[in-house]
Amino acid sequence: MSTTTTSHPFYLDALDGVITEIIAPLAPEIDQAGTYPRAALEALGKAGLLGLISAKDVGGLGEAHRAATLVVEKIGTYCASTAMVVCMHYAATAVVEVYGTRDVREAIAAGQHITTLAFSESGSRSQFWAPTSTALSEGDAVRLDAQKSWITSAGQADSYVWSSLPLTAEGMSTMWLVPAHASGLQVTVPFNGLGLRGNSSSPVKAEGVMVPKEAMLGEDGKGFDVMMGVVLPYFQLMNAAQSCGVMEAATSKAAAHVGATRLEHLGQSIADLPTVRAYLARMRIKTDMVHSFLLDSIDALEGGRADAMLRVLEIKAAAGESATEVTDLAMRVCGGAAFRKEVGVERHFRDARAATVMAPTTDALYDFIGKAVCGIPLFG
Numbered sequence: 562m563s564t565t566t567t568s569h570p571f572y573l574d575a576l577d578g579v580i581t582e583i584i585a586p587l588a589p590e591i592d593q594a595g596t597y598p599r600a601a602l603e604a605l606g607k608a609g610l611l612g613l614i615s616a617k618d619v620g621g622l623g624e625a626h627r628a629a630t631l632v633v634e635k636i637g638t639y640c641a642s643t644a645m646v647v648c649m650h651y652a653a654t655a656v657v658e659v660y661g662t663r664d665v666r667e668a669i670a671a672g673q674h675i676t677t678l679a680f681s682e683s684g685s686r687s688q689f690w691a692p693t694s695t696a697l698s699e700g701d702a703v704r705l706d707a708q709k710s711w712i713t714s715a716g717q718a719d720s721y722v723w724s725s726l727p728l729t730a731e732g733m734s735t736m737w738l739v740p741a742h743a744s745g746l747q748v749t750v751p752f753n754g755l756g757l758r759g760n761s762s763s764p765v766k767a768e769g770v771m772v773p774k775e776a777m778l779g780e781d782g783k784g785f786d787v788m789m790g791v792v793l794p795y796f797q798l799m800n801a802a803q804s805c806g807v808m809e810a811a812t813s814k815a816a817a818h819v820g821a822t823r824l825e826h827l828g829q830s831i832a833d834l835p836t837v838r839a840y841l842a843r844m845r846i847k848t849d850m851v852h853s854f855l856l857d858s859i860d861a862l863e864g865g866r867a868d869a870m871l872r873v874l875e876i877k878a879a880a881g882e883s884a885t886e887v888t889d890l891a892m893r894v895c896g897g898a899a900f901r902k903e904v905g906v907e908r909h910f911r912d913a914r915a916a917t918v919m920a921p922t923t924d925a926l927y928d929f930i931g932k933a934v935c936g937i938p939l940f941g
Contacts, residue, residue, distance in 0.1 A: 575608045588640035591759035598643040606672020615670035633799040637806020641912035642759030648799040649677040649713040653722040660778040677714040679721035689920045696725040707767040715763040716748040732782025745770035756915030797873045801880035808848040811891040811909040847883045878926040884913035
């Protein structure tokens with residue numbers, strides 16, 4: 562369902578209450594304590610928003626890229642950790658919707674099942690499309706072994722959309738739906754990072770994890786096609802949306818701080834200083850530019866434009882780079898007060914940086930975009 566930018570879609574109406582009652586009040590605690598946003602997810606589930614992109618025939622809302630992007634952007638304005646958890650849930654749900662069993666799809670639609678992606682590995686780094694983990698047939702089951710470097714919602718989600726080398730077919734990868742409680746899965750290091758501290762993003766080791774062959778998502782050896790065709794558009798748009806939310810929050814908080822802070826010896830506020838206003842103007846322009854670029858990227862994808870894939874590649878790089886610049890300016894504008902948690906901008910400063918290292922990284926995206934501009938195939 563396409564929504565114009567001037568309307569307020571029903572799913573954002575439902576989200577408003579969850580943000581006011583749960584997400585916004587708990588955001589500082591989630592960041593400082595590194596607490597997983599379980600209460601927010603339960604509230605989102607009750608509001609029907611965890612089933613936002615689940616099909617209507619399994620009880621979902623039947624929405625797609627635009628809705629998922631706008632929801633993540635709005636959540637990201639208040640809590641980037643919660644936004645990232647929801648982003649990865651939707652990205653994985655998109656795969657389950659195409660290839661998963663009806664019972665899992667119904668559970669997601671009902672808000673009773675959290676899923677997430679499990680692609681990144683120590684051996685492949687940002688080249689998530691080329692896993693080194695293995696899948697071996699053992700009778701009617703499949704044995705999975707892996708060293709996943711980061712999984713959002715590790716130890717918290719109900720299932721992982723998992724990548725491995727193919728079972729027997731040619732190709733880069735095969736995908737599986739792995740129950741998070743499966744024997745042989747271990748979260749090896751609890752998360753304690755710089756930013757996005759509540760998303761429980763941790764390394765996970767799989768040692769002799771057994772799944773039925775029916776757990777395969779799509780065809781053996783065709784995981785790359787699923788990653789590029791199903792996952793990448795959702796993930797790129799939503800990751801960029803989370804960065805947009807961070808920029809909006811940092812810009813708003815910085816403007817509020819300088820407007821309320823008096824320079825008593827000069828008889829004026831910080832906002833009366835032309836240099837400060839210029840910094841705020843740069844922040845506002847960057848934030849609005851990326852938001853408009855994000856909406857154009859959605860339009861390109863929905864309209865099947867020739868530049869749709871280029872836009873999908875560009876938007877995460879543009880949003881990530883701009884978010885670090887805007888939050889840098891927020892710290893500068895707020896001065897020493899920015900380093901105190903009550904002002905709130907240093908949280909956005911940290912979250913902006915954490916988001917940029919999620920694969921595909923900005924450097925990898927620059928390579929892809931450069932290849933596209935030069936007419937070179939993205940993957941040789």
